[in-house]
Amino acid sequence: MKVRKESSRIVKPSYEGQPPSTTQSIPLSVFDKVTYDTHIAVVYAFKPPTPPNTTIQTGLQKVLAVYRQWAGRLGTDDNGRPAILLNDEGVRFVDASADCTLDQAMPLKPSMTLLSFHPTLKGVDELVQVQITRFACGSMVLGFTAHHLIADGHSTSNFLIAWGQASRGLDMSPLPIHDRTIFIPHDPPHVKFEHERIEFMSKKLIKEHPYPYPNTDYSSDGVIVHKVHFTLEFLTKLKAKASAGRNRPYSTFESLIAHLWRAITQARGLKGFETTHVRISVNGRARLSPRVPNEYFGNLVLWAFPRAKVKELLQESLRYAANLIHDAVSKVNDDYFKSFIDFASNEEAVKDLVPTADMCKSMLCPNLEVDSWLRFPFYDLDFGGGSPYIFMPSYFPVEGMLFLLPSFIGDGSIDAIVPLFEQDLVTFKKICYSLD
Template sequence: MKVDVVETTLVAPSEDTPRRELWLSNLDLAVPKTHTPLVYYYPAPAPAGGGGATDGPPEGFFAPARLKAALARALVPFYPLAGRLGVGEGGRLQIDCNAEGALFAVARADFAGDDVFQDYEPSPEVRRMFVPFAPSGDPPCVMAMFQVTFLKCGGVVLGTGIHHVTMDGMGAFHFIQTWTGVARGLELADACGPPPFHDRTLLRARSPPCPAFDHPVYSPALLNGRPRPFVTRVYSVSPKLLADIKSRCAPGVSTYCAVTAHLWRAMCVARGLAAGAETRLRVPANVRHRLRPPLPRSYFGNAIVRDLVTTRVEDVLARPLGFVAQAIKDAVDRVDDAYVRSVVDYLEVESEKGSQAARGQLMPETDLWVVSWLGMPMYDADFGWGAPRFVAPAQMFGSGTAYVTQRANKDDGIAVLFGLEPEYLQCFEKVFYGE
C-alpha cells in the first residue's frame, strides 16, 4: 500500500494571537513526550443524485483549501497548537506561542478504505501512512500536525498528531469539534462553545509542596518493563456481551469499571500469570470536576491523574467480577481535590530531586493500563460531509495498554483496543468472549 504526500504547508492562525510563553503544569510534564496519532475515516458519501459509486464523491469533498481556512480560524482560540515546544527557565518545558503554524499535509493513496478499516489494527504502518512524521517530540517541535489522505475508493482519512503536553483527550476533541464546525460554516464562537481556558497555573504545586499520599503509579520503578513485540486488536463488545458483564457487577458500577475488570481477568489468564503474583492496574481519571473549585470544563491542558489498583492475580481470577470492578471504582472515587493536589506536589518534589518520575512507558507483563474515551465526542467530527465511520489511535505504544471507546453507532455497543503479545492472543480472545 502506497501513500504519496503531494503538499505540505504550515497553517497559521487567521488573526493575531497572544505571543507568550505558556507555562506547563506537572500533569502536562507527566505525559509521554510525543504526538498522539489518531485517524478519522470518512467513506465517500453517496452521490446526491442517487447515482452509483462510480460517480465519485461530490465536488469539493474534503477540499484542502476549505479545511486549511477553517483550521486557520480554529487556531485563533486554540493558539498553543500553532506554537512550538520550547524550554524555559531552569530547563522546564513550555509552549512558545509564536503563531508559526500547524503542519498540514495532503496525500493520495493507491488503496481503498476497506483495505485498512474493515479489519482495523493500529500499527506503526498505519501511523506512517496517515499521520505526518515528527522526527522528535523534543523542542523545538511543532505542536500539531494534520494530514488529509484521499483514498482510491473516494473516501478520506484525516490523520492527526497533537503533542500530548498540549492537552488531554477532552481538549483534543474540543479542538476537532471547533475545526469541523467552522468548516461546516458555523461562526467560530458557535463552533467552539466555551473558549479554551489556557491558564495552567490552576494546577501549580503548592509552596512548599506537601504530598499527602504515596503515588507509586508515577514511580519509574513501575514503568521499567522490557520492550516486547505486540500486536493491537479491536474487540467489539456487543450490547448483549456488555449487559452480561455488567450484570455480574453491583448496580452503579460504570461501563468502564466493569469492562476493565473483565479485560484484566482475561489478560491474567492469557499471560498465564502465577496466582500469587502481584498485578497492577493503572486507572486514569479526569480531574476537571474533582477539584475544589472545579477547573473550567473547557480547561485546555492535561487534567488527568493516575491511580493504581494493586492486588494478587488469584484475587482477579477467583473473586467475583463485581469485586474487581468495585476495586476499580473505589480507585476512581479516591481521586478528589486532596488526591490531585498531592499528585501535583509529589511530581514537584520528584522534579526537584531530578528523578524521572512518570517518564517511563513500558509496563511489566503483570500490569495493565486502560484509558476510557467513553463519553468523548470523538464522532462529532463532521466537516460538512457527514461524521466519520471510524475513529481510533493510529498506533499503540506498548503491550498491556487498552482504550475503551464508543462506536460510530451506539446501538453496536463499544470497542476495546488492546495491545498484547501475539502468542497470548488466542487464549485472551477465548476468555474475553467466554468461549
C-alpha cells in the same frame, strides 16, 4: 494499498486584526509535566461527500488563532522553566492519496497500515500534524497527531470539534480557557499521599523499572494488536454479573475493565504470587473543588492503580475486580489532586524524579494500562460533510496498553484495542467473551 504523499507544508494561525506577539510563552503546569512526553496519533474516516482540503486548512488556520499553543513549540521561558512558546511557527499539513477505494482498504483495524495515514511521530518539532488521504471513491481519511504535553484527550477533542465548526463557518463554542496557573499549591504544602512512586519515579531506578515477562523469552515474538467488539447485550450481562448483590451497580467501564484485567491476566499465564495492577486515567476537572470548567485547555489527569495478587484476581469473582477498580478510582479525589499539586510544585522535591507515564515501553506485563476514550466526543467532528464513521487510535504495539472506544455503530457497544504477545492472544480470544 499504496498511500502517496503529494505535498507537505506549514500552516499558521489566521488572525482577525492585529496578530498577537510571538514572544510570549506559557509555562507547563504540574499536570502537563507529569503526562506522556510524546505525540499521539488518531485516525478518522469520512464517507463522501467531503469538503476540499482548502476548506479544512482554512478552518485549521482559524482554530489555531484560538488554540495558539498547538501552533507553537516546546521550549523554556525566560526563567528556564519548561514552556509552550507562542511563536506561531505553525503545524504540518500533508496532502496524500491512496490508489484504491476505502472499501478495498477496509476494514481499518489495528495494523502497521495505519501508520501511512499520518506523519511520523518521531523527531517532530510541530506540536500538531495533519494528513488528509483521499481515496478513489471520494472517501477521506484524516490522520491527526498531537503532542500530549500540550493537552489531554478531553482538551484535544474540544479542539477538534472547534476545528470542524470553523471549517463550516460557524462560531467556535465553547471557547477554551487557557490559564495554566490556576493550580496553586498550599503554603505550607499539604502532601497527604505518596506520589514519588506513583506519578514519579527516581531517575536512578529508571533503567531497572521495565516489567520482566515471567518464565518465557519472547524476544523473537512480536505484539499483535487485536480489536475486540463487545456488544451492548454482552456489556449489559457483564455489568449485571459484576454488580450482583450490590445496591448500586458498577459502571459499564468498571465492569469491562474488571473483565479484561482478569481475562488478560489468565491469558498471560502469570504465577499466582505475582502482583498485577491497572493504570487508569482519572479526569480532574469534576473532581477538584472548586470544579475546573470543561473548557480548561491543557492536561488535568492523574491515575488510579487498582492492584491485586494474580491468584486472588483469578479465583475471586468479577465483582471483586470491579470493586478494586471502583475503590481505586474513587480515591483519586479532590484531596489527592491537591496533594499532588503541592508535591509536584516543589521543584526541589521532584528535581531527581521523572514521570512514570511512559509510552516508550514495549511491554507492560504483568500490568495493564487503559486509555478510555468512551466519553470523548470524537464522533462529533464535522468538517461539513458529516461525522466520521470510523475513529481509532493509530498503531501502538505496546503489550498491555488498552484503548476503549465507543463503536461507530452508535448502539452503546464498545471496541477494545488489546495488544498482546501472539501466544497469549490465542488464549485471550478463547476466553474474552466468557461470562463464567
